[in-house]
Amino acid sequence: MRTHWFTPWLYVIPALATLMFFLVYPSLNTLIISFFGPQSEKFVGWTNYLYCFTDETMLSAFRNNLFWVILFVPLTVFLGLVLAVILDRVPYESFVKSIIFMPMAISFVGAGVIWKFIYSYRPVGSAQIGILNAFLSYLGVQPIPWLITRPWLNNICLIVVGIWIWTGFCLVVLSASYKGIPRELLEAARVDGANEYRIFWKIILPLMKPTVAVVATTMVINVLKVFDIVYVMTNGAFSTEVIANRMYKEMFMFRNYGRASAIAIVLLLFIIPMIIINVQRFREQEAVR
């Protein structure tokens, strides 16, 4: 469309100004603050970063985030993929999809309450009102204090909450991609005698690879930024600390803006590879257009 040279800017400037103010400027400012002391009054060089990579709670947060990535990402993506493929064959597909997708509409805080109740623990002898421990008691097993059993069990319990929330997202996105595969292709393979297992690995998966990559990068970003679930359920106690919660604590409990900013920068550094992938994906799209 032909316009006066200034006209497009009238349309873009509100967005540009908002983004500059809320994303670009603060990000650059955070980078600077991260080299200063608690209230940005004194230059401290790399001290805050040194803290990030040596402090025991920080290291534990990194370990836990890594554990989240290793467990959460493959499980959500795989479960979403499997469900997308098998739900396609049943008549009640949309009903089950709604059920699995529903947690996406619930806040992480709400999900935290729901699952904290499931994990709730009382000492032996009193009635177990958390369904997991009630089940264990029914089997005659000692109840387990799920959320304070460090270091792995409580983290796994938190990750399960994440999986419960995000699998629906993976399912919906992957299912849409699966339905885009031409049915004749799968039929032809079946006629040629390939079994369903082979078809899944040799045809479905390669064709869905770009979508799987998108979903997986999205999940990695989610995991690196995971905050609400941990904040509500354990607040990082008993070795469940994660990077984002640590940053919040430095910011609001210890009022150390320097350290909090350094943590934010480190978080960004972990996410940058995902940014690159996203931009590349956009470029490819533009090239096709």
Next chain:
Amino acid sequence: MKPRYSQFFLNAPMHIFIFLVAIIWIFPTVGLLITSFRSSSAVASSGWWTVLAHPFNFTQFTLENYQEVIARIGIGRAFLNTLKITIPACILPIIIASFAAYAFAWMEFWGRRFFFILFVGLLVVPLQMTLIPILRIFNKLGLSGSFLGIWLAHAGYGLPLVIYLMYNYISGLPSEIFESSTIDGATPFQIFKSIVLPLSVPAIASIAIFQFIWVWNDLLVALVYLGGTPNVAPLTVRISALVGSYGQNWELLTAAAFVSMVLPLVIFLSLQRYFVRGILAGSVKG
């Protein structure tokens, strides 16, 4: 070809697997809902599933927990706060983004590509990168703890995705519309107002629902810019505080949590199609 019903039984393991997954996914929420209607003594002495033994004995259910959390613990107030935060925080970015997306899609200008890639790149900048500088500015301007501040913040954070989604939709409109309208002498703004916006209603609906649920469920942004003061704190902030102070009063926590879930669930169940479309269109969010 086997008849359908025998096929159904051949696939029994698959159906059982799906059934189990569905049960695992729905059970937690059902437990929350049932618990929120039980008296505190009942909740403390037996599991919620005991209700299922005689589900139609309505004397075991009570609305007391809801009265308590809504009127006395301030969840009613928090609900209104969340509503006050969410609605403008939905409308604002959509307006700003529609203008920008229109220009990016259909106008030629210097830096178009650069700025667009910049906007899309900002999609994945973690909020954590922005919290401290903006909090400082808000403190200076007196915007922290105010609704105006959080509206603007949510508009800023939501903008990259909303622009991206609006761009995808608007750029897909047929170019003949723009050519013929221009020949007829329509100005870019007239085209925007009377053609682009009306045609974009389906996209705007999806994006609005998406943004609504995102803002409604947000904890971090509210925690940082609004804080826990009862007259501004939204549901998520209040409830996460309750988890600390009413940790063992499950009948109250579950009722409060359900209050926070009602509206998103109603929207989700009634407008699921649009919500899913929004998710599919932009499966990334900063």
